[in-house]
Amino acid sequence: MSQTGPTLTDLACEVLRTADGRQKTALARRHAATWQAARAAGTPLPVGTGTPPLQPARPERPELLDPRDVPRRRPGSPQGRIAILHAVAHIELNAVDLHWDIIARFGHVPMPMGFYDDWVKSADEEAKHFNLICDCLEAQGSHYGALPAHAGMWRAAEDTAEDLLGRLAVVPMVLEARGLDVTPGMIDVFRKAGDAQTIEALEVIYAEEVHHVAYGSKWFHFLCGRDNRDPVEVFHDLVTRYFHGPLKPPFNEEKRAEAGIPPDFYWPLADGAGST
Numbered sequence: 230m231s232q233t234g235p236t237l238t239d240l241a242c243e244v245l246r247t248a249d250g251r252q253k254t255a256l257a258r259r260h261a262a263t264w265q266a267a268r269a270a271g272t273p274l275p276v277g278t279g280t281p282p283l284q285p286a287r288p289e290r291p292e293l294l295d296p297r298d299v300p301r302r303r304p305g306s307p308q309g310r311i312a313i314l315h316a317v318a319h320i321e322l323n324a325v326d327l328h329w330d331i332i333a334r335f336g337h338v339p340m341p342m343g344f345y346d347d348w349v350k351s352a353d354e355e356a357k358h359f360n361l362i363c364d365c366l367e368a369q370g371s372h373y374g375a376l377p378a379h380a381g382m383w384r385a386a387e388d389t390a391e392d393l394l395g396r397l398a399v400v401p402m403v404l405e406a407r408g409l410d411v412t413p414g415m416i417d418v419f420r421k422a423g424d425a426q427t428i429e430a431l432e433v434i435y436a437e438e439v440h441h442v443a444y445g446s447k448w449f450h451f452l453c454g455r456d457n458r459d460p461v462e463v464f465h466d467l468v469t470r471y472f473h474g475p476l477k478p479p480f481n482e483e484k485r486a487e488a489g490i491p492p493d494f495y496w497p498l499a500d501g502a503g504s505t
């Protein structure tokens with residue numbers, strides 16, 4: 230019997246080419262389960278190589294605008310809270326694609342199986358996060374697509390499409406680490422509003438995102454170690470090259486430490502660092 234089943238890269242590309250949010254996340258979860266079951270059975274899918282789309286398919290709505298043109302709303306109002314949830318849903322959908330993209334785009338770089346396990350698990354969790362936040366939006370009479378969202382979220386992926394170390398530095402270790410900084414404040418906003426469903430969803434996200442940052446740090450260090458390079462120096466170089474602007478304190482030093490990112494990685498890149 231010849232092996233003609235799909236590769237992990239094929240599964241990843243299928244998710245990336247699915248436009249609708251709920252369909253994308255359903256497929257992401259199904260494909261994650263397929264990979265995990267095959268791994269548990271000792272018959273892993275081949276990783277394969279392929280060509281993921283430069284930009285993932287996205288639904289017709291939300292309309293994507295320049296961040297400066299996305300209207301701001303007061304967080305204290307119900308409309309303001311819906312706007313926060315909408316922005317989070319957009320980030321989560323983007324994250325689903327980012328995690329499948331790192332699998333599909335760098336199949337030519339030899340990596341241990343654990344690398345794929347980590348990003349498949351992360352992609353599965355992002356799909357869950359998107360669904361949880363969409364449930365919250367719908368409970369409040371809104372939905373993903375009802376408001377405009379930031380264009381340009383895929384920029385980090387495009388900028389690092391040919392640089393796996395750059396991708397790890399900018400996506401999990403900068404963007405997702407930023408999520409750890411801002412989520413507690415967001416939880417407070419919904420606590421003040423007495424919104425138990427959203428608090429619960431955000432707490433799931435907060436707990437799981439620590440692992441995504443940790444996977445980023447783990448594989449970043451792995452690759453630096455394989456080439457005998459200094460991780461802190463390489464990180465500063467790549468973030469300066471690919472991330473547009475300084476990192477914004479305050480940092481969640483405790484959660485960042487838990488995720489394997491010590492202060493000497495981010496403080497020298499912080500807003501105002503070196504200006505005294």
Ligand SMILES: [Fe+2]
Pocket residue numbers: 321324354355358434438
């Ligand atoms: Fe997430």
Ligand SMILES: [Fe+2]
Pocket residue numbers: 324351355405438441
């Ligand atoms: Fe994440």
